Amino acid sequence: MNPAKAFPRSQCAVANSLDIVGDKWSLLVVRDLYFGKRTYKELADSPERIPTNILADRLKRLEAAGIVTGTPYQERPVRYAYALTPKGRDLGEVLRAFVHWGKRHIPGTLALNEADTGIANAKSPPASRRARAKRAK
Amino acid sequence: MNPAKAFPRSQCAVANSLDIVGDKWSLLVVRDLYFGKRTYKELADSPERIPTNILADRLKRLEAAGIVTGTPYQERPVRYAYALTPKGRDLGEVLRAFVHWGKRHIPGTLALNEADTGIANAKSPPASRRARAKRAK
DNA sequence: CCTGTAACTTGCATTTTGCAAGTGAGTGGC
DNA sequence: GCCACTCACTTGCAAAATGCAAGTTACAGG
Numbered sequence: 001m002n003p004a005k006a007f008p009r010s011q012c013a014v015a016n017s018l019d020i021v022g023d024k025w026s027l028l029v030v031r032d033l034y035f036g037k038r039t040y041k042e043l044a045d046s047p048e049r050i051p052t053n054i055l056a057d058r059l060k061r062l063e064a065a066g067i068v069t070g071t072p073y074q075e076r077p078v079r080y081a082y083a084l085t086p087k088g089r090d091l092g093e094v095l096r097a098f099v100h101w102g103k104r105h106i107p108g109t110l111a112l113n114e115a116d117t118g119i120a121n122a123k124s125p126p127a128s129r130r131a132r133a134k135r136a137k
Numbered sequence: 138m139n140p141a142k143a144f145p146r147s148q149c150a151v152a153n154s155l156d157i158v159g160d161k162w163s164l165l166v167v168r169d170l171y172f173g174k175r176t177y178k179e180l181a182d183s184p185e186r187i188p189t190n191i192l193a194d195r196l197k198r199l200e201a202a203g204i205v206t207g208t209p210y211q212e213r214p215v216r217y218a219y220a221l222t223p224k225g226r227d228l229g230e231v232l233r234a235f236v237h238w239g240k241r242h243i244p245g246t247l248a249l250n251e252a253d254t255g256i257a258n259a260k261s262p263p264a265s266r267r268a269r270a271k272r273a274k
Numbered sequence: 275c276c277t278g279t280a281a282c283t284t285g286c287a288t289t290t291t292g293c294a295a296g297t298g299a300g301t302g303g304c
Numbered sequence: 305g306c307c308a309c310t311c312a313c314t315t316g317c318a319a320a321a322t323g324c325a326a327g328t329t330a331c332a333g334g
Contacts (some may be wrong), residue, residue: 093237
């Protein structure tokens with residue numbers, strides 16, 4: 001498993017950061033959470049169509065790295081609402097740098113805001129409407 | 138080949154940026170060039186010990202992406218001095234964001250400066266001392 | 275009971291890494 | 305002239321990561 005490698009490649013902050021989020025998907029998950037998405041499905045429905053096994057793996061890794069937390073919003077079956085930790089929210093600076101660079105140098109790109117990520121009307125997790133009949137207990 | 142994919146994953150600037158430099162090595166090459174390294178050997182000698190086949194591949198991709206240029210500093214055999222284009226230099230903002238985040242959240246990391254990258258005394262390419270006897274012509 | 279959804283997991287083929295070794299064109303030593 | 309050595313890469317191949325499809329579990333609604 002990648003997280004918590006035996007020893008770091010170097011002391012460089014860039015190299016160590018890349019060992020955590022240096023792949024094509026991790027920062028996209030962070031981006032979505034940064035813009036307010038919280039459930040697995042919302043993350044899976046992003047326009048980049050991240051494969052579900054990769055999404056599950058990245059959530060695990062990011063959680064292990066202290067960037068994301070998953071708190072259950074219901075039991076039976078357990079469902080998690082994912083959110084960024086302060087450490088994760090600080091990646092916003094990296095996100096902004098990429099947006100700035102991409103918009104300047106890659107034609108046809110734009111900053112994803114709430115509208116583009118399809119999160120316009122996602123206010124809170126489903127909460128399973130009135131069904132909290134608490135069958136178990 | 139990966140560069141210039143058939144179609145982009147999305148219009149998102151972050152996603153498109155990651156398709157270009159979203160791996161564990163590309164940004165380290167950019168970092169080294171940013172700090173003044175220029176020959177293949179100097180890049181290969183960085184503390185992260187990038188495999189030589191990956192280095193050759195990344196230089197090709199970054200050049201294809203307009204981030205790096207290789208200009209020959211000698212012929213017979215042809216040797217290239219690599220440097221960042223303006224587009225590549227603009228990635229400095231991303232680099233700085235990673236350094237800032239890494240230093241704050243990953244214990245034991247620091248910003249690589251000239252001293253750490255082993256570039257202290259690399260002023261210009263070897264120039265093959267006085268051997269420019271120009272055997273060929 | 276039957277269909278549907280959310281959140282994953284599993285299998286497996288393809289792709290990308292990473293390590294080691296090899297190559298071509300020279301330079302420098304004696 | 306021959307041997308050793310360096311730079312800048314290539315090549316081969318095993319190991320790991322990725323991506324796609326399909327399966328699974330636990331409900332909810334009709």
